[in-house]
Amino acid sequence: MTATAQIQITRRDGRSSFPVAPVSFEKTLIQNNLDLRTAEVEILQVNVGKLCNQACKHCHVDASPTRTEIMERKTIDACLAVLAKHEIPTLDITGGAPELIPDFRYFVTEVKKKTNAKIMVRHNLTVMFESGNEDLAEFFAENEVEVVCSLPYFMQQQTDAQRGDGVFEKSVEALKKLNAVGYGTGQSGLTLNLVYNPVGAFLPPEQTAIENDFKRELKQRYEIVFDNLYTITNMPIARYLDWLRRSGNEQSYMQKLVNSFNSTTAEGLMCRNTLSVDWLGNLYDCDFNQMLEIPVTEKVGQTIYDFSPETFIDREIMTNAHCFGCTAGSGSSCGGTVA
Amino acid sequence: MSYYEEDDLERFGEVGKHAPELFEKFMAWYKACQEEGALSKREKALIGLAVSVTIQCPYCIDAYTLSSMENGSNMEQMTEAMHLASAIRGGASLIHGIQSHNVHDKISM
Numbered sequence: 093m094t095a096t097a098q099i100q101i102t103r104r105d106g107r108s109s110f111p112v113a114p115v116s117f118e119k120t121l122i123q124n125n126l127d128l129r130t131a132e133v134e135i136l137q138v139n140v141g142k143l144c145n146q147a148c149k150h151c152h153v154d155a156s157p158t159r160t161e162i163m164e165r166k167t168i169d170a171c172l173a174v175l176a177k178h179e180i181p182t183l184d185i186t187g188g189a190p191e192l193i194p195d196f197r198y199f200v201t202e203v204k205k206k207t208n209a210k211i212m213v214r215h216n217l218t219v220m221f222e223s224g225n226e227d228l229a230e231f232f233a234e235n236e237v238e239v240v241c242s243l244p245y246f247m248q249q250q251t252d253a254q255r256g257d258g259v260f261e262k263s264v265e266a267l268k269k270l271n272a273v274g275y276g277t278g279q280s281g282l283t284l285n286l287v288y289n290p291v292g293a294f295l296p297p298e299q300t301a302i303e304n305d306f307k308r309e310l311k312q313r314y315e316i317v318f319d320n321l322y323t324i325t326n327m328p329i330a331r332y333l334d335w336l337r338r339s340g341n342e343q344s345y346m347q348k349l350v351n352s353f354n355s356t357t358a359e360g361l362m363c364r365n366t367l368s369v370d371w372l373g374n375l376y377d378c379d380f381n382q383m384l385e386i387p388v389t390e391k392v393g394q395t396i397y398d399f400s401p402e403t404f405i406d407r408e409i410m411t412n413a414h415c416f417g418c419t420a421g422s423g424s425s426c427g428g429t430v431a
Numbered sequence: 432m433s434y435y436e437e438d439d440l441e442r443f444g445e446v447g448k449h450a451p452e453l454f455e456k457f458m459a460w461y462k463a464c465q466e467e468g469a470l471s472k473r474e475k476a477l478i479g480l481a482v483s484v485t486i487q488c489p490y491c492i493d494a495y496t497l498s499s500m501e502n503g504s505n506m507e508q509m510t511e512a513m514h515l516a517s518a519i520r521g522g523a524s525l526i527h528g529i530q531s532h533n534v535h536d537k538i539s540m
Binding site: 297298 | 471472473497500501502503505506507
């Protein structure tokens with residue numbers, strides 16, 4: 093049985109942090125005979141902080157250059173210890189822009205040295221041009237990091253509209269730098285994946301079709317190559333929810349997500365095999381719940397210091413209206429579609 | 432009040448109320464036309480948008496603008512599709528100028 097979170101936090105404008113859905117997510121699961129529970133933890137997704145050099149309109153983290161929340165060394169060490177002790181297969185480092193925290197390189201190199209975990213970094217591309225990050229592409233390559241880059245479209249207008257003026261141009265340059273050290277070429281073993289988010293209040297295209305468009309257009313226009321493109325549905329929370337409300341799209345977007353509910357997405361939802369850690373070491377079923385301050389069920393430990401695989405398996409997943417974002421259409425996760 | 436109500440698009444199914452069998456047949460045909468075939472879904476959505484603008488159906492324009500975007504099209508592509516449809520429509524008017532020429536020539540010295 094899933095559990096609807098009862099926490100109610102508000103946005104700066106005093107409105108709820110939760111979107112208004114025409115039906116309850118929990119009831120929708122019941123009507124579809126679904127019981128969302130976790131499987132084994134295969135991915136430790138560590139959100140190392142909300143500091144970012146960008147302030148994208150769709151950001152579910154409300155990340156920006158003014159945020160000060162960043163993970164300290166002791167919390168990184170706790171994550172490192174869990175990865176090593178329990179041999180969790182994948183570490184997924186996210187933010188904000190993870191590269192901006194002082195201990196980012198320490199985290200990556202220690203994980204590389206002390207564990208067998210695959211290391212993924214969610215990289216916004218433009219951070220490569222921030223002071224001290226000039227050699228970031230080489231650093232990623234040396235540590236065999238799988239780089240997952242945000243690029244909502246292969247054209248400037250859409251990309252800059254979502255991510256800020258000048259972002260597209262810098263993103264192209266950053267992708268060229270990643271290609272230059274071997275990323276995405278299919279020969280070096282260095283994986284370069286892109287993330288597509290709709291630039292507005294609509295669902296993503298079919299993943300393979302838009303991946304083909306990106307591959308063709310980026311190659312033709314800029315000689316850029318990459319491995320995979322993940323389509324991710326915009327989650328109706330945080331800054332994106334603010335935008336939906338300002339633009340008068342909240343109701344129609346939520347109706348679309350509800351109408352597009354696809355029960356076959358349930359099995360592949362990322363909350364089933366991913367454990368999310370915040371900058372303080374608190375645990376959540378996903379990065380979205382983290383931003384809504386919905387912790388993992390109280391029946392298990394609440395921090396990374398309390399983690400044990402035995403107790404975290406088969407636990408109930410905390411849900412609310414925003415979860416319709418991951419179950420719409422072909423589904424959505426940090427690894428793209430799920431159905 | 433406008434003759435057209437945005438929310439009426441969601442009520443399309445009500446059209447089947449008095450002739451359900453015909454409506455079911457229409458919907459089966461309509462849905463089959465949307466599926467990927469020799470043309471991709473994206474191409475079909477763009478054709479749908481071009482036709483929608485041409486027949487000036489606000490419901491269709493609403494639906495096929497969204498469909499085009501959800502199939503990865505951008506405004507450059509959508510605008511080109513709309514221009515083509517409009518140009519054909521304009522051309523269809525203009526070709527009738529020949530009728531005028533014919534009449535003119537017939538009655539003129």
